[in-house]
Amino acid sequence: MSSLIQTLEAEMTKDFVTALNAGDTVEVHYLIREGEKERVQLFVGTVLAIQGAGIRTAIVVRRIVQGEGVERIFPLHSPRVRDVVVTRRGKVRRAKLYFLRDRVGKKTRVTELLGDKARAAKVADATARKAHAEAQAAAKANSEEA
Amino acid sequence: MTLILGRKRGMTQVFTTEGNVIGVTIVEVGPCVVTDVRTEARNGYDAIQLGFEDVREKLLSKPVRGHFKTAGVTAKRFLREERLAAPAAFAVGDEIAVDAFAEGDLVDVIGTTKGRGFAGGIKRHGFSRGNETHGCHNVRQIGAIGACAYPGRVFKGKRMPGHFGNKRHTTKNLKVVRVDVERNLLLIAGAVPGPAGGFVQVQAAKTGIKKG
Numbered sequence: 136m137s138s139l140i141q142t143l144e145a146e147m148t149k150d151f152v153t154a155l156n157a158g159d160t161v162e163v164h165y166l167i168r169e170g171e172k173e174r175v176q177l178f179v180g181t182v183l184a185i186q187g188a189g190i191r192t193a194i195v196v197r198r199i200v201q202g203e204g205v206e207r208i209f210p211l212h213s214p215r216v217r218d219v220v221v222t223r224r225g226k227v228r229r230a231k232l233y234f235l236r237d238r239v240g241k242k243t244r245v246t247e248l249l250g251d252k253a254r255a256a257k258v259a260d261a262t263a264r265k266a267h268a269e270a271q272a273a274a275k276a277n278s279e280e281a
Numbered sequence: 282m283t284l285i286l287g288r289k290r291g292m293t294q295v296f297t298t299e300g301n302v303i304g305v306t307i308v309e310v311g312p313c314v315v316t317d318v319r320t321e322a323r324n325g326y327d328a329i330q331l332g333f334e335d336v337r338e339k340l341l342s343k344p345v346r347g348h349f350k351t352a353g354v355t356a357k358r359f360l361r362e363e364r365l366a367a368p369a370a371f372a373v374g375d376e377i378a379v380d381a382f383a384e385g386d387l388v389d390v391i392g393t394t395k396g397r398g399f400a401g402g403i404k405r406h407g408f409s410r411g412n413e414t415h416g417c418h419n420v421r422q423i424g425a426i427g428a429c430a431y432p433g434r435v436f437k438g439k440r441m442p443g444h445f446g447n448k449r450h451t452t453k454n455l456k457v458v459r460v461d462v463e464r465n466l467l468l469i470a471g472a473v474p475g476p477a478g479g480f481v482q483v484q485a486a487k488t489g490i491k492k493g
Contacts, residue, residue, distance in 0.1 A: 139290050139291075139307065139309075140290065140291045140292075140293050140307060143293060143307065143466075144293055147295060147296070166300070190293065190294060191294060210296075210302065212296065213296055213300045213302070214296055214298065214300050215299075215300035
């Protein structure tokens with residue numbers, strides 16, 4: 136029974152979603168509508184938490200704008216979230232970084248994850264993106280043939 | 282009015298093209314078979330009886346088995362009638378499938394709510410709770426139930442603890458978000474009475490449809 140829901144959700148989820156962890160610094164490409172026009176806005180910040188699973192997965196992103204903390208929640212599978220790019224991997228020891236909310240100034244920074252793990256993550260991300268791009272190109276070519 | 286029978290399968294969410302999230306209930310409906318046609322002349326009213334989901338004959342009583350035999354259809358687990366204003370346009374054996382509904386239709390969904398057993402006033406009627414501290418001991422009690430010498434009794438219908446749930450309930454005017462003809466699924470915005478796997482009746486909304 137639940138497998139029916141799982142199949143339905145699998146059909147509706149995106150084919151490719153960036154692998155993320157709490158503490159990562161990300162750029163979220165978010166589609167916004169201004170009257171008739173649509174444009175992609177970037178929201179750059181730290182991932183405080185990853186909530187939910189499957190099609191309900193959402194990330195909490197926090198940044199400081201003019202000395203004021205701003206948090207936004209992005210559902211990863213929303214059609215308006217065009218892309219999420221990891222610019223920096225964070226070295227953290229917990230899944231929810233809500234303690235960062237209480238910090239001010241230099242203390243809000245998360246240590247960068249360096250070394251083999253970070254390099255491996257970078258490579259994995261690049262290969263996943265490439266595979267996704269190739270799959271999309273193949274699908275496009277297929278639909279053009281048909 | 283259109284009626285179709287089915288089973289609730291659970292809930293999930295879908296995104297609209299604008300990126301808004303809608304919580305939806307997945308209902309597996311039909312194909313339903315007309316098992317009987319009630320007529321004004323024979324029964325005093327016009328209606329059709331629908332059957333959903335095959336069942337082993339062994340599980341049914343002899344009279345019910347006989348009913349399916351006269352109709353000439355395979356035995357069904359869930360039978361419900363749809364009342365009609367005019368003589369039925371259906372014959373026994375006709376099928377009604379999901380395509381009776383379209384995206385954007387408003388529907389009423391009838392089901393049996395989850396049984397909660399003997400429940401207190403807070404869960405059953407939404408009463409508020411008493412203080413837990415400051416020396417209070419009336420935490421989940423219902424409070425006063427009436428006055429004193431006048432009227433000297435408790436009024437009928439006074440809301441009190443008792444059996445809650447496991448009762449027929451209609452949720453009105455829910456929107457059909459998607460119709461999946463291949464898998465016989467209806468995605469209906471919002472919640473539907475009953476547990477996942479429970480039988481439900483989905484019918485065209487009786488109120489809520491704008492005229493003109």
